[in-house]
Amino acid sequence: MSTTNPPMPEIQLEPGALRHLAEAQVNVELDTGDMILNLGPQHPATHGTLRLVVRLDGERVISADPVIGYMHRGYEKLTEYRTYPQVTTLINRIDWLSSFANEVPFVDAAERLMDVEAPPRAQYIRTILTELSRIATFYLFLGEMALQVGALTPAFYSFRDREYVLNLIEAATGGRFHPNFNRIGGLKDDLPWGWISEARAAMAKILDGCDEFEDLVVGNEIFQARTRSIGIVGGELGAAYGMSGSNLRASGVDWDLRRDGRPYLVYPELDFKVWTHTDGDSYARYWVRLQETRESARMVLQALDQIPSGPIRAKVPLIIKVPAGEAWSETENPLGQMGYYVFSKGATGPFRVKIRSASFSNVSILPWLLRGAYVPDVITILASLYFILGDIDR
């Protein structure tokens, strides 16, 4: 077997040809053309089936068009065919990382229409479980966002510590992700024996974990270089786009429905700080969520100290009929403002439910926000906005 290559053909160049070639590369603007890049619908960096059609000029994004709907399950239609207690099963699946928090505004709307109020102990347990959902949701973010910019370690820490919270939710409700624990007028069950001391111990671990993230991620030079001044949103524009929650607070808007909205659950009884950041960039969004995780753990501890004894369910008829009327109920969910506009015609099921989910509006700013960003920063921006596909597509 011969191992030698055939001889190279000799190329004859005119004298001066090489000089022209060099000139062509230096002085002539080459038409590179735009490139269209499809991010998703199946890609680990998109947190689900979000597809982004990005038009690129080199490494820069000229335009981005999010294509959503791959997970559209038609919940607004399905609610019209279900009774009120059945609807809570559905809405657990909107934002599946904080399912318990999803149930609260809907149940609140139905209770207000029926003029029923859950007893104080139920309100406290709801508050505690809502804040636990917030911690679980944000903990995933704290690890995952670091993962998206290239740090692997925080993801393991976050999944480890998140487990403490999920165990608590599971112990109280029976479900790690979909508790379906709210009932109109109260809760399904009381807390199990020993839960409160377990929760105190878990919150101490969460507070420690937050300090760890502060050192490991927020103080990290590489993390700051990857996130600072990336994806800046102004507060005014963010609000006009309907951006809410931590994303808006990271843009300097001091607005938290737990403090500023119509009073709900036991938030007026709790002492907490609303964290804001003035930068509006990816770093600010991370920082605000980290502080809010800590604040939530403190709120859980406060609520555990104050929790009264008593019944966990108000007296409601066995077959729930909600009087005719309409109610708008909104809460501060981990991802932002979650609201239900419930129209009732006096039947056992709602006539129409408008589900206002946070991620939908948070993501609708992407075409504006991604314009001019570099490709690696697209991933950073997507991660820092922190959306759940079920919360976009409903």
Place this chain on the structure above:
Amino acid sequence: MPDGAPAEPEAATLDPAQSEILATLEAELGEGVIEHTDALGNLVVRVRPEAWRRSAEVAKAMLGCDYLSFVAGIDWLPAPAPGGDDDAGVEPSAPVQPTEMTFGAAGSEGRFQVFAHVQSTARHHGVTLKTDVDEAKPLAESWVSVYPGADWHERECWEMFGIGFDGHPSLRHLFLPGDFEGHPLRKDFPLLAREVKPWPGLVDVEAMPEPDPEPEPGAVP
């Protein structure tokens, strides 16, 4: 007007912040404001279709409502009876809606309405605005020029209800595939799963191996 909730006795119970919002809207829109009511602490103001975009401008500029929560539509057509017209075999626990057309807070002129909620992040108030949409020519004014976030909400409303938005940059499908026909959230659009099987709760009952000897099958433990 066949209105479920009478607006007159509640109109007097507006709190000061709500009265101020209403006064500003009435001063700016004049005849544009048709009706208002307080729906469980939430001010609902119904405006004329011609004043729809103007109401958003007033809300944003003069009421400080910088935050757009949502824009959505509603179809007031009575819901179809579960399981079709023959009422034999319909599970009584399936929700049955009234068969006559009634309207919600602040009323409506016809079948379709568009409603939206805007809020102020600084002054912590909010208002729900509603407007009627003509069934024969379902078209409302777009809010995109006032609130850029209305873009996706209006696209959703267009594909789900078939309500067009005058002035929207590009009304195209958002959730549904591009070649989808029909408007799923209209009440006359059937939910096929329910056409095939009227009430899935029935399955659980049928699957039980044999009835309990207990005399009360309807009793809940």
